[in-house]
Amino acid sequence: MSSLQEAKTRDAADPLGKWRQHFDLPEGVTYLDGNSLGPLPQKAKAVMQDAVERQWGHDLIRSWNSNDWIGAPQRIGGKIAGLIGAAAGEVIVADSVSVNIFKLLTALAKTRPDATHIISETGNFPTDVHVAAGAAEMLGLKLKLLPRDEITSALADDTAVLLLTHVHYKTGARFDMAGITAAAGAKGIPVIWDLSHSTGAVPLDLPRDGAEYAVGCGYKYLNGGPGAPAFIYAAKDRQEALRAPLQGWMGHRQPFAFEDTYEPAAGLDRMLVGTPSILSMLALEAGVEVMAAADMQAVWQKSQALFDYMAELMAARCPQFQMVSPTDAAERGSHISFAHEHAWPINNALIAHGVIGDFRAPDILRLGLTPLYLGFEDIWKAVDILGRIMDRKEWQKPEYNAAAKVT
Numbered sequence: 001m002s003s004l005q006e007a008k009t010r011d012a013a014d015p016l017g018k019w020r021q022h023f024d025l026p027e028g029v030t031y032l033d034g035n036s037l038g039p040l041p042q043k044a045k046a047v048m049q050d051a052v053e054r055q056w057g058h059d060l061i062r063s064w065n066s067n068d069w070i071g072a073p074q075r076i077g078g079k080i081a082g083l084i085g086a087a088a089g090e091v092i093v094a095d096s097v098s099v100n101i102f103k104l105l106t107a108l109a110k111t112r113p114d115a116t117h118i119i120s121e122t123g124n125f126p127t128d129v130h131v132a133a134g135a136a137e138m139l140g141l142k143l144k145l146l147p148r149d150e151i152t153s154a155l156a157d158d159t160a161v162l163l164l165t166h167v168h169y170k171t172g173a174r175f176d177m178a179g180i181t182a183a184a185g186a187k188g189i190p191v192i193w194d195l196s197h198s199t200g201a202v203p204l205d206l207p208r209d210g211a212e213y214a215v216g217c218g219y220k221y222l223n224g225g226p227g228a229p230a231f232i233y234a235a236k237d238r239q240e241a242l243r244a245p246l247q248g249w250m251g252h253r254q255p256f257a258f259e260d261t262y263e264p265a266a267g268l269d270r271m272l273v274g275t276p277s278i279l280s281m282l283a284l285e286a287g288v289e290v291m292a293a294a295d296m297q298a299v300w301q302k303s304q305a306l307f308d309y310m311a312e313l314m315a316a317r318c319p320q321f322q323m324v325s326p327t328d329a330a331e332r333g334s335h336i337s338f339a340h341e342h343a344w345p346i347n348n349a350l351i352a353h354g355v356i357g358d359f360r361a362p363d364i365l366r367l368g369l370t371p372l373y374l375g376f377e378d379i380w381k382a383v384d385i386l387g388r389i390m391d392r393k394e395w396q397k398p399e400y401n402a403a404a405k406v407t
């Protein structure tokens with residue numbers, strides 16, 4: 001295995017090394033789970049203190065106007081838009097990814113009254129398929145789940161919507177967004193791209209790739225905090241046709257006219273439902289601002305270097321793990337996954353040694369490669385510790401084999 005000194009030399013030459021200071025990471029922890037819950041940005045601490053003490057504590061309800069709480073969904077959406085190649089007004093922050101999938105899916109399915117089914121991928125993230133199943137049942141449609149190599153050929157004139165996750169949460173495999181959007185578009189089928197493992201992880205340009213609809217997550221690579229609100233993207237010329245069945249007052253043309261009749265707001269504002277969770281919104285804004293200030297091409301370059309380094313170290317030191325992520329960078333996101341039948345206790349042993357990665361059932365050890373606060377030394381140390389855990393069979397200890405509610 002290459003030396004620790006080499007890792008240190010690479011870190012010293014890393015132009016992104018200075019970004020780590022923007023995050024509050026605990027001493028002695030190597031954090032390889034920023035793809036599941038991003039760490040605390042320094043900026044978010046100050047923002048949260050101000051939000052609680054001044055805006056909520058002192059300014060009270062006046063803050064809806066004076067601190068522009070009411071404009072948070074659009075304002076933060078505008079900042080996320082810059083990360084995905086979209087224009088202001090094409091992204092709005094609201095609810096969770098799950099709820100946003102429901103809103104978009106039902107709104108789009110209603111525009112295709114002759115369709116019979118929704119298509120998604122077998123093994124897609126569970127919430128995506130569960131929400132799609134519920135929406136399909138409500139709309140009288142079937143949900144077809146297909147392996148990824150059968151999806152394009154299954155697209156038909158009576159397909160209502162295609163729902164895909166751009167970067168797979170387990171393997172990191174990335175779909176060809178432009179190719180699939182074009183294939184679906186040729187049959188008039190709208191595609192919803194779930195960008196949960198893409199935004200802030202890989203360079204994105206949705207308009208370039210022809211993508212018209214997407215949802216994305218705030219608490220992963222955007223470092224927006226636990227349970228941060230999610231976002232919806234819809235191309236400008238597609239927004240007026242969207243009518244989601246969740247007709248809340250925040251999506252009304254004039255919420256404060258308090259009218260009995262629902263009239264959708266202009267543009268994406270209609271995708272809002274209830275009162276936004278302002279504290280979470282403001283924490284998300286801090287995370288998005290940090291991400292938006294970084295050079296995404298440099299982030300992606302370093303992600304690839306970290307990936308190659310980890311793959312090389314793992315092959316040398318821990319060959320009993322089978323890498324399941326694509327080796328071609330154009331075909332993956334920013335995490336690296338390994339299969340091992342004892343991945344659950346192994347991950348618990350790693351966490352006990354300060355290396356936080358995660359486990360995805362049934363047998364995947366998933367490690368997030370987040371270039372703004374991880375360096376080559378972190379990767380070296382993680383593999384070194386994993387190697388020692390395997391040598392000593394330390395993962396066999398009973399405490400590492402106990403079940404947990406959240407994995």
Ligand SMILES: *Cc1c(COP(=O)(O)O)cnc(C)c1O
Pocket residue numbers: 096097098099125127128165169194196197217230
């Ligand atoms: C993380 C993730 C979600 C999360 O959905 P929530 O409603 O925010 O819990 C959804 N889809 C994918 C693909 C994810 O990776």
